[in-house]
Amino acid sequence: SQQGEEDPQALSIQEGENATMNCSYKTSINNLQWYRQNSGRGLVHLILIRSNEREKHSGRLRVTLDTSKKSSSLLITASRAADTASYFCATAPSGSSNTGKLIFGQGTTLQVKP
Amino acid sequence: DSGVTQTPKHLITATGQRVTLRCSPRSGDLSVYWYQQSLDQGLQFLIQYYNGEERAKGNILERFSAQQFPDLHSELNLSSLELGDSALYFCASSVAALGPGLDEQFFGPGTRLTVL
Numbered sequence: 162s163q164q165g166e167e168d169p170q171a172l173s174i175q176e177g178e179n180a181t182m183n184c185s186y187k188t189s190i191n192n193l194q195w196y197r198q199n200s201g202r203g204l205v206h207l208i209l210i211r212s213n214e215r216e217k218h219s220g221r222l223r224v225t226l227d228t229s230k231k232s233s234s235l236l237i238t239a240s241r242a243a244d245t246a247s248y249f250c251a252t253a254p255s256g257s258s259n260t261g262k263l264i265f266g267q268g269t270t271l272q273v274k275p
Numbered sequence: 276d277s278g279v280t281q282t283p284k285h286l287i288t289a290t291g292q293r294v295t296l297r298c299s300p301r302s303g304d305l306s307v308y309w310y311q312q313s314l315d316q317g318l319q320f321l322i323q324y325y326n327g328e329e330r331a332k333g334n335i336l337e338r339f340s341a342q343q344f345p346d347l348h349s350e351l352n353l354s355s356l357e358l359g360d361s362a363l364y365f366c367a368s369s370v371a372a373l374g375p376g377l378d379e380q381f382f383g384p385g386t387r388l389t390v391l
Contacts, residue, residue, distance in 0.1 A: 191377055204365065204382040206277070211377075249318065253377075260331035261306055261371060263380055265318035 167266040175274050180237040182269040184250030185230075189251045193226055193233050194263065198247045207235075207248075212255065240273045247271070248252060278339065279383035281366050287389045291334055296386045300347055300368030304331070307349040308369075308380060310336060313362040324326040325351055356390045363387050 174273065185191070195207040201210045210217045210226045217224045223236040237244055247270050251263035278301035286294055300307050309321040310349075320333035324343035333340075338356075343349045351362060364387075367380040 163292075194379065200286040201363065203277070204367075206379055206381055209379050230282075238328050249382075251318075260310060260323055261369060261377075261380075262323055262333060263310075263321040263344070263367075264320065265310075267317050 171270045173272040182235045184233045186252045189255045191255045196249045242275045276379040281383035296351040298349045298366030304368035306371040308367040308368045310365040
């Protein structure tokens, strides 16, 4: 079953604009990870944020985590056509469900127009 | 390149057949995970191995089985294949040095299985 819900399902922006994707989840987590997937290819790991962290940066990526609201957001600044892809959040449940398995959301499809 | 390798990249087979998918984790990673990605179910966790032992099972059918060998590579066996088994199958690995669920999972390029 899917733990995460991502919003929006699809996003279309112009090059140079910022893109924000949101993820909500249901259970307590150890960490939340964001991935990018280009058109049916492999999943590229973007960033991991731990449950005791609130914000993390990596290049043009900024991820926030609000454990009280069970939500996360991924911001891509100054987007490029090459950022066109599907973006997934994945949570690693904590507690009795802690095995390290990831539970994925349905993903957000981002299109960046040149 | 994540460092996780999967073979084959593509597999086309008929219903009722059996196939084996292979995964080599990143050097030093002890945990291997298998996931299935299909249009209707999305990305689903199948099974996890840690240092040769099964650690967790997810939505894995009884027709499917896996193992992790002493050199840490893993194989996913799919038998009595049905049309609905057509999907992308991913392997991922993590160090798991601090315990499960605490570090990044890196994914391989996947095996695209088509059952005709």
